[in-house]
Structure formats: structure tokens, C-alpha cells
Amino acid sequence: MWRIGFGLEKMGLAAQRWPVLFSLLVLALMAVAGLNVGNVNFNGSVLSVLPDQSVAFRDYEGIKRTYRNFARDVTILVESDRLLTSEGLEDLRNLQLDVSLADGVAQTNSIFSVPDFDPETGEPRDWFPEELGSDEETVALIDGLIEKYPQATSLFNKERGIAVITASLVTGVQEDDEKSFAAYLTLREAAEAAVPEDFKLSFTGLTPIGAAILGALLDDQVKLTVFGLLIGTAIAFYVFRSLLAAFLCAVPPMLTALWVFGLFALFKVDINYLTTVLPTLALVLAFADGIFLYFRWQSLNALQPDAEANLTEAIVRVGPASSLTSITTALAFISFAYADSEALKEFAYLGSAAVLLAFVAVIIGLPLAIHWAIKLGFANTGMRRTPAFHSIGKRMRPVTIGHPWMLALLGLALMICFGILQRDVTAEYRLTEYLPKASEVRYGEVLANEITGGRALMLISVPFDEEGGFASAQNRQRLEEVGAIAGEQFGDKLVFSAAQALHAARTDAARERITEVVQEAVNEGRTDFIAKDGMAALVGVRLSSDLPVATLIKEADRLREKLSPLSYAERIKVSGFPVLMSIEFTHLIEQLRLSLILAIILGVTILGLATRSPLMFLAAITPNLLPIFFVLTVLYFVGGTINLSEVVALTVAFGIAIDNAVHLMNVFESQRQEGKEVRHALAAALEEVGPALMAGTVIICAAITVTLISSLPIVPVLGRLMIATLIVALLSNLLILPANILTLEGLKQRFFRN
Numbered sequence: 001m002w003r004i005g006f007g008l009e010k011m012g013l014a015a016q017r018w019p020v021l022f023s024l025l026v027l028a029l030m031a032v033a034g035l036n037v038g039n040v041n042f043n044g045s046v047l048s049v050l051p052d053q054s055v056a057f058r059d060y061e062g063i064k065r066t067y068r069n070f071a072r073d074v075t076i077l078v079e080s081d082r083l084l085t086s087e088g089l090e091d092l093r094n095l096q097l098d099v100s101l102a103d104g105v106a107q108t109n110s111i112f113s114v115p116d117f118d119p120e121t122g123e124p125r126d127w128f129p130e131e132l133g134s135d136e137e138t139v140a141l142i143d144g145l146i147e148k149y150p151q152a153t154s155l156f157n158k159e160r161g162i163a164v165i166t167a168s169l170v171t172g173v174q175e176d177d178e179k180s181f182a183a184y185l186t187l188r189e190a191a192e193a194a195v196p197e198d199f200k201l202s203f204t205g206l207t208p209i210g211a212a213i214l215g216a217l218l219d220d221q222v223k224l225t226v227f228g229l230l231i232g233t234a235i236a237f238y239v240f241r242s243l244l245a246a247f248l249c250a251v252p253p254m255l256t257a258l259w260v261f262g263l264f265a266l267f268k269v270d271i272n273y274l275t276t277v278l279p280t281l282a283l284v285l286a287f288a289d290g291i292f293l294y295f296r297w298q299s300l301n302a303l304q305p306d307a308e309a310n311l312t313e314a315i316v317r318v319g320p321a322s323s324l325t326s327i328t329t330a331l332a333f334i335s336f337a338y339a340d341s342e343a344l345k346e347f348a349y350l351g352s353a354a355v356l357l358a359f360v361a362v363i364i365g366l367p368l369a370i371h372w373a374i375k376l377g378f379a380n381t382g383m384r385r386t387p388a389f390h391s392i393g394k395r396m397r398p399v400t401i402g403h404p405w406m407l408a409l410l411g412l413a414l415m416i417c418f419g420i421l422q423r424d425v426t427a428e429y430r431l432t433e434y435l436p437k438a439s440e441v442r443y444g445e446v447l448a449n450e451i452t453g454g455r456a457l458m459l460i461s462v463p464f465d466e467e468g469g470f471a472s473a474q475n476r477q478r479l480e481e482v483g484a485i486a487g488e489q490f491g492d493k494l495v496f497s498a499a500q501a502l503h504a505a506r507t508d509a510a511r512e513r514i515t516e517v518v519q520e521a522v523n524e525g526r527t528d529f530i531a532k533d534g535m536a537a538l539v540g541v542r543l544s545s546d547l548p549v550a551t552l553i554k555e556a557d558r559l560r561e562k563l564s565p566l567s568y569a570e571r572i573k574v575s576g577f578p579v580l581m582s583i584e585f586t587h588l589i590e591q592l593r594l595s596l597i598l599a600i601i602l603g604v605t606i607l608g609l610a611t612r613s614p615l616m617f618l619a620a621i622t623p624n625l626l627p628i629f630f631v632l633t634v635l636y637f638v639g640g641t642i643n644l645s646e647v648v649a650l651t652v653a654f655g656i657a658i659d660n661a662v663h664l665m666n667v668f669e670s671q672r673q674e675g676k677e678v679r680h681a682l683a684a685a686l687e688e689v690g691p692a693l694m695a696g697t698v699i700i701c702a703a704i705t706v707t708l709i710s711s712l713p714i715v716p717v718l719g720r721l722m723i724a725t726l727i728v729a730l731l732s733n734l735l736i737l738p739a740n741i742l743t744l745e746g747l748k749q750r751f752f753r754n
Helices: 010-017 019-037 055-066 086-100 135-148 150-154 177-194 206-240 243-266 275-301 307-338 342-375 392-402 404-422 440-451 473-490 498-504 508-520 549-563 577-611 614-638 644-673 678-709 714-751
Strands: 074-079 105-109 162-169 200-204 456-463 495-497 536-543 573-575
Touching (some): 019 243, 074 086, 074 206, 086 162, 135 150, 150 495, 162 177, 243 342, 275 307, 275 644, 275 714, 307 342, 307 577, 307 644, 392 714, 404 714, 473 498, 473 536, 473 549, 549 573, 549 577, 614 714, 644 678
Antiparallel strands (some): 074 162
């Protein structure tokens, strides 16, 4: 008999035949997974998905080695109405001192750290005296500092009453997430213990952001898994009107969630902001396929008295389709391996493994659960309560079978229109999209963008040819040239370098003394300005972390163009976290869009191979491309951009959406094998599969709504896009797929009668 699942359904038949053996195997897997679940690790790094072999990434790492890891700096924003008083400013100075003494902190900077030198002698001096005078004198000092050094506006905002303290971590913890997060928490405790009651502190920077994401990941796993199971079980109860049915349908997803967590732990793979949704997606898939199998078994029970024989028939009938749906969904995940990122390759393999575990939980776990329910006398045959959506297939049948040409042409026209529009959707990356909602870190990041011009740094490394660092006139000239070009483009207030300290010098003696002071600085502070070997120096530009990718790439290219006339331009490196993310995320998103096309091609091709029918291959193209192009078109109209999580969501959603086509085509071909004419076979397929497709989609969409409670903004986005894709896919496969089959069959009969 014709089968599309490559014989994988035989595992379910074997489990039914030897229930004790397979039950022991399932329990063993549960035990191994349960023992390892406690070892699951989490990774909050935003950089975890970037490829580590690209030119941009190597430049970024080169800057870190040559100077230090600026991305690890912690930015503390201090809000208070008293900052413009002498008492308030003194409290700010004491707060900076307390933070600088915290374990793991190398140095701190604020308006008290802005270097000032005597213009005649070059001797360093403090701008703010040890004892501040009246409030008016304090305000005058602040105004004078900002007038002389406009860059100080990035550390103090008079209008909003906000001051900034930046803390650099010691070299030993900068490259270790765990150590840097611990140092940040220590720093934070020290700041909160010392801060006056009327000072409001906010923290941001990649280290606080990573710590916040890490906490959100831990919180999400509990919420998403538990609530996903509860919602799915509740919907199963609604569909079947039975507690036993709800429990049995919940067995595969529970097994899947446990096994997936065990998989992460066993292979020592960290859960990051992308892989955090894998356990939830896997249990949702298990719910969907389990519904199809249980639905068929219950329908047979209403007609035949042998529950075990009905289970066998259900496995034979539904198992092949479940096998193929798992294969197509796994292929959708495998398409991520096309990307350069090792983390995305890891996501591809883990996602595929999670899908296969979900299939095993359905094809083995559910039959075992049903078998033991029969043995214990909980499951009986006979007429059951009518399931929800039982008439959906009958209602769709007249529309589809009555107007096939019209629906087929409509689907083709919509696919072409949406396909044209979706090409103009461009890649986007904004750091705040990855920050926990309503978190202090998100507030701090937005505030830093507003009042300092941005916390993110574009770093321009200027090469030297002469030794001696700033003691060389040629080296100083180069630094001033590059600084002037950057200042012209971005504004002097946002550009800083060691050369700015020399602007105040009026004599050669002053310049020489300032150079000596910079050269004698301790290594941790020195690397803010000059390379560890003294053969390069930095020009930094403050940028908003919410600057659109296209704008940032344009600004970086424009800067390189302005620098190109310089004789040493080829050796100038323009890097930093925002530059790296704009280049790499754009590249990754474009790669993933190709992965999406690859997933669609592979999915439809496998469908054609499994059905051994070119006609089925052609019929499946329109209804499975249409949902993806529709959602991309919606993105085009609401903003015209797509981010990393949205591409991932669409690819995974396609892998799930094509399941509808598989189940419909499976029953249709089975009906054809029994000798039914095309229209009758389609009518029977819609009547049999329609309720299960509707119930499965409702359960998946309902379970995916659990993503809306995630504190990470990218997770709800993923959920919403998947829900939209699945709803359109359901309509496409209930209306357009049958219409395509009828239309193509009609064309075949007309042109290839022989």
C-alpha cells in the first residue's frame, strides 16, 4: 500500500507489539534526561550567534587585543535633581570612588575624570577642586568644563539632571561571561549600597545586558514550558471533551520537553536567546502530531469495537504523514546550517534533533500511553462526544471543489504579488529588541541613547610608523587628522581621542609634558587611547545602539571614503560593537533568507519524492509559499525590515505549516488507492483531515501564545509571526491545495489522456 513516511511509522507498530520493552526504553530515556536536566547552561551574550571567522569579527577581536575590550564597560546613569548642587556633585564623586573600589573594576570615569592640563606647562590638574564651593560656582565649573571639552556632554546632561559613570572591568574577567557577570553584580551592589536615596541608578552596557538576558532565559524556560503544556492540554480537553484525551495528548509534549532539555545538557550546549524557544517549539510539534494520531484513533473507536486494532490502524493511517512532517520540519531547521555562524549551525542541528525527538514521543510515546490506558480499562470504544471542528471539512468542501480554477488562479496571483513585494524587505538589527521588556537595563540603554548620544562605540584604530607613541609629532598629526575627519562627519561632541588633550597646550614644553603624562599612564587606562605596543592609537565615536543598520553601514562606508586619501588609510581599522553587528547581522539575515528559500525548496521537493508524484509537487508550491510571502509582505508594509528572530520564525513556521499539506495529501492518496475518483477522494480527505488540521492549528497557535509572556522581545515576535503564518497556511491548505490538485488533475486529463 502507498506510504509517504518512508516506513518510519513501523516504530509505532513495534512499540504496540512489544509495549513492555519500549516502555522500559522510554523510561530509561526519561531517567537519563532527568539526571542531566540540572546541568543545562545558559548564555546571555548578544554576540553568541555571530560567525567568528569573518573579516569584521577578526577586526573587532583585533581591536580588543590591541587595546582592551570596550564592550565590557558598564555604564551607570545617575538621575537626581541635586546633581547641579555642590552637595549633589560631591555625592556623585563619592559614588564613583565606591564603584572604583569594587572587586573586578579596573577604573571608572565621569566628569571628574576629564583630563585637564596647564596650557603653559602641560602639568595635569583637577578641574573640580577637592572642596566644591557654592551651587552657583559648581554650575559654573560644569559649564566651563563642557565649553572647553564638548565631549563632556556624554558624561553629564544639565537639562535632564543625569550624570554618567563608566566602569571598566579588569583584564582577567573581560573575556569570561561568568566572571564578567559576577564582577558586574559586585559593582552594582557596591553602587546601590553607597548611593543616596534621591539618586536613581540605571545600568547598561553589554555586560549588564548579557546578565539581564541570562536572567530572562532562566525565567522563560520555566514559564514557556509549563504554560505551553498547560495551554496545549486545555485546548486538547476542549477539542475532545475528555480528561483522558487531554492527558494522553499531553504525554508526547511532556516527553519531548524533558528529552530536549536532556539533549542540551548531555551535549553541553548553552541555551541562548535563539535556542530558548526550541523546547517550546518541540512540545508544540508533539502536541500537533499527537492530536492527529489521537483524532484518528478516536474516530475509529466510534465505528469498531477493538481499541488495539483501531490503534494499529491509526498508526498505519497517520504515522506516515507524521513521519514526513517531521522530516520536512527537521529540514527547515537544517537549512540554518547554511549560515556562517557556528551558533546558528548548532541551532540547526539541535532544532532538527528536537523535531525528531518530538516524532519519537508521538509515534512511540503516545501509542504506549494509549495501550496502557486500554489495558487499565480507562479507554473504551464506542461513540464518544463529537470533537470540536468536526464539520470544518464539510464546510470547506463546496468552496474548494466547487470553484477549483478560481481558487487556484487566486492563490497563484497572490503568491506572485506577495513575492514581488517581499523582495524589498531589508535586514535590521536594534539592540533594544533583544533586551528584556520593562527591564532596568532596557531603560538605561534607551536613556543613554537619548542623553549621551549613545553608549555604543565606533572605534577607529590609527596606525603609527614611528615609535614613541604621542611623543612623535608624526603620530600626533595622524591622530589629529583622523579625529578631524570623524569630527566633521559625526560632530565634535561625539568624537574623542588622546589628541584632544593636546589642543589646550600653548607651548612645546606643554605638549611634551602632556605626552609624557599619557605615556606614563597605567596600562589599564593607557589602552583607552593607545595600543599596548604603542604603535597605534584610537579615535572613538559615540553612537546610538538603536541606529538603523542601513544608516550605520552608510556612515561607516562614508567615513572610510573620507579616510581613503590618507597615505595610511589601508591600515586604519574601523570597528567596534555597532559596526560589527551592522555588518554581521545584515549578512546573517540575508543568509537566513536564503535558508528560508532553501527550506521551502527542500520541503516541497521531499513532498514530491515521498508522494512519487510531480503533480503533488506542483500542487504544494502555491499553498506553502503563500503564507511566507504574505507575512513578509505584512512586514514590508509595517516597516520594511526584518530581523534575525523574524527570519528564524518564518523558517520554523514553514516547516510546521507544510505539515497540513502532508496530512491532506496522505489521506487523499490513500483514498485514491482505494479506487475513488479525484473529487470524491478530495472530499473524503477534507472531511477526515479538516477537523484534525483545524484542531492541530488551534492547539499550536494557542500553545505558541505562551511566547507572549516572555520577557525577551524577540520571543513574542517569533510567536506572533508563527501564528500568522500557520493561520494563513491552514486556509491555504484547506482551500488552495485541493483546488490546485483538482486543477492539475483536470489539465492532466485534458492534455495527457493516454
